[in-house]
Amino acid sequence: MxxxxxxxxxxxxxxxxxxxxxxxxKVRTGRASTALVDHLRVNYYGSDMPLTQVASVTVSDARSLTITPWEKQMVAAVEKAILASDLGLTPNTAGTTIRINLPALxxxxxxxxxxxxxxxxxxxxxxxxxxxxxxxxxxxxxxxxxxxxxxxxxxxxxxxxxxxxxxxxxxxxxxxxxxxxxxxx
The missing domain is CATH 1.10.132.20 (Ribosome-recycling factor)
Structure with missing residues (x-):
């Protein structure tokens, strides 16, 4: 017992x-990590989905992340989720690719x-x-x-x-x- x-x-x-x-x-350090955006939820046709289920997230270099939504119409929704998050980051969009540059702390x-x-x-x-x-x-x-x-x-x-x-x-x-x-x- x-x-x-x-x-x-x-x-x-x-x-x-x-x-x-x-x-x-989830706590941001000086390096880029996909874990920073793992908790983000994106509005996907009326339901909230984890970002990783609607887009691929990769670390392009030490200070930036690249997010590529699988559907072109999801770009705006992903941007909106990033801006609404508590990360304090601004996404840069070029076509269907979203880049997030992490400024030095x-x-x-x-x-x-x-x-x-x-x-x-x-x-x-x-x-x-x-x-x-x-x-x-x-x-x-x-x-x-x-x-x-x-x-x-x-x-x-x-x-x-x-x-x-x-x-x-x-x-x-x-x-x-x-x-x-x-x-x-």
Missing amino acids: LNEIKKDAQARMAKSVESLRHDLT TEERRRELTKLVHSEGESAKVAIRNIRRDANQQAKDLLKEKAISEDDERRFETEVQKITDDAIKDVDEVVKAKEQELMAV
Whole structure:
């Protein structure tokens, strides 16, 4: 019973770390990446579709992305989605090809993005701590039902704390790596 709770907590903590990694791919660094526009949704004949399903997105060089819609009439809709996004980028259209040039990040913008990365990391840590709390509460409930002994419960809490410490260390490493990537000029 306790092993199942521990495995579940460990899996959920790993998902939290992976979710943080995924969320941080959207944070713009100095280099172009297709992950910057992966979350964009485009109005495709009345329904919102992910950009990657209506166009091909490629990195043409270190500072620009090229988006080629599969249908000519989708060019305007893709441009509209880019302009409406929180990216703060302006698309340049030439025929059916849309180019997005990424300007170099200023020092001030890098610091703002670093603060954003830290806040995302803190959110992930809070989620991990909540998972720990839930697992410990389940163990306490088992103790009240007399399904486990107090020693088992203490041992379990120690093991869950070790798993939590490992997950928080992973979050710190992810945040530190992204911060270094942001501050590299």
